[in-house]
Amino acid sequence: MSVEEKVKENPVEEFLRTDRLPHVWCQGCGIGTTVNCFARAVRKCGIPLEKLAIVSGICCTGRVAGYLKLDSFHVTHGRPIPFATGLKLANPELTVVVYSGDGDIAAIGGNHLINAARRNVDITVIMLNNFTYAMTGGQVTPTAPYESINTTAPYGAYEKPFNLPHLVASCGAVYVARWTAYHVVQLTKAMVEAMNKKGFSFIEVISPCPTIFLRRNRLGDAIAELKFYKEHSVIKHGADTSEVGWDETRPDEIIVGKFVDVERPDFIEAMNTHLSKRLGDKYVWWGKK
Template sequence: MNSNDSTECTLPLNPVVPFLRTERMPHIWCPGCGIGTTVNCFARAVMDCGIPLDELAIVSGIGCTGRVAGYLKLDSFHTTHGRAIPFATGLKLSNPKLHVVVYSGDGDLAGIGGNHFIHAARRNLDLTVILVNNFTYAMTGGQATPTAPKESIETTAPYGVFEEPFNLPHLAASSGAVYVARWTAYHVVQTKKAILEALQKKGFSFVEILAPCPTIYLRRNRLGGAVEELKYYKEHCVIQNGADTKDVGIDLRHQDKVTIGKFLDIEKKEYYDAYQEHYAGLLKGGKQAVAGA
């Protein structure tokens, strides 16, 4: 920005503004919510990765994180509950040049969308899945999600959650993902870097971001506000790149640490490449052959 000639004090434009639909602001996220932080990280990753904006599409499901698609100035698709990945699959297979990002929450992607999640990972479809994990169905009113820590209070678990939560990095890795990382809304630099790497990775890449939900989850569990949760992550997160994903489950009530980091970054044949190869003899000038050429 060139302001040499001006004596007026002008605020510099936030560098992520060009990626946002500012006319949709103010956004619907509560004060202290971690989702906005992740969007900032995402926008900065997009800025750095050099993917032209018209080759990038974002698909969201339902819920607070599901609203991300609505605030990004990209081709975006706000779909039905839990089905962001199948919609993204269709988008990707029809236009393999497109970078397709799925951006949704733990209830949406790991609950009702859990089946789609494991199958997209199994196929190693070239998607970047960003999952913001706030341990609750926030917009729907605070029900337990499959990641809800044991003993936490949720509207559907007034006596505390007793079910085992998902260890999502392990789920993704064991289902076939090629890139798996977990960061938090406190670790913004690392989160941005992880999203950047995930965008550049060919195959199913998965980034879990732990983020505070002060209005629903923290308040119901009397865990303080967003600042307290970020402080907790600052003090209790252990960065362990390359950790065995089976050891990174979160049990906030019984162990006082959360393992974060880049857990997996491997090479494996991607779905569309495998498709091309498998049908090489049959694909003659059809849409698939052209698109993949």
């Protein structure tokens, strides 16, 4: 940040419901770190605060909506994406961000994730991946690495984990990136780009869960994990998303970067274009022309 842009209070402060602090997240949890990035991204993206809505589901990350001083909706487990879809379609002037965890978005909410990407609904999904259901004590998720220990995979996970950037890219998402909680500057930039991107944008954030996932898998504390991200991340912008997943318990390479940034008409644009072509003057255009 340049001298001219200097700030004298915590830049995250104006976005927080400070009367609710301290928050529920554990010591060293990466969620708060990403909220710092989000606050800075909101400052930079130029979107008026009153036109920015945030939707979370049920999980540790789902609590983000409750701490952000925006129009914020904490809905049911797995369903923030369809709620966000309704918000965005009903008022196209809103910028709508879904901020939730891997269990919420990819497991119970997986059907909504792929369909929103396919429809190219103009929302941003920020999905924190801590590889476990942390809020309920550490059950196995569809993102859990092979052999990782979870309370419902006590002898180690043996299902293939999702490669989520590849999944959403294959469904038609127009912006797909992955960063870790270590990459705060890049993550902030990605959030700005995603929020300003027209269409379905998706950011996977690999994030430490010291209390549950790291402890149970004997991986150390948050600092150890952030150092692991630092040492093992490889930035590959435009990487073939089919190659960014990992099957190893602990990958040698965590491929991060901006994988997809393409143009495609979003849901509302496609609807307006198509229906006005078919119905002519009889069609009532939806949103600003």
